[in-house]
Amino acid sequence: MYAMGLRLKDALSLPVDAIDSKNMVVRVISKGNKERIVPLPKELLHELRLFWTTHRHPTWVFPNMAGTSHMCRKSLYRAFTGARDSVGLPPQITVHCLRHSFATQLLQSGVEIHTLQILLGHASVKSTMIYTHMTEAMRGDLQKIIDQTFGGLFDAGVGHEK
Secondary structure (H helix, E strand, C coil), X not given: CCCCCCCHHHHHCCEHHHEECCCCEEEEEEHHHEEEEEECCHHHHHHHHHHHCCCCXXXXXXXXXXXXXXXXXXXXXXXXXXXXXXXXXXXXXXXXXXXXXXXXXXXXCCCCHHHHHHHHCCCCXXXXXXXXXXXXXXXXXXXXXXXXXXXXXXXXXXXXXX
């Protein structure tokens, strides 16, 4: 979910045939039955393949224990909570925080807001704008840019004495 910015439902119901390892993308059918194509990180492909060998379900990447459908929300929440608690993260960290972190990381890395909108499957850029809050790293980068851009603004001869 984190490495591709997936919603909970997107991850739970991910079919095996949605993974295109040749093109390193995943076809996600999301809200409103809309399709989007999401880049697939190489490390994640490797981990998904390893996980799939534990069950070899022909349809679902994450099948339920009976193999009759995909995993349910409750099972994913239980797994997430266990993992979160085992590494000592606070209870305020939720499954949705993974999607939020994906968006924040990409913005910090310079990905354009409209590209992020497509990756997240938002119909409106307004929905994507909630991820544009300033992080400490972004503030530091902005300070450097401002200092470089306006650093010589008040040099002698520009109309002001130092």
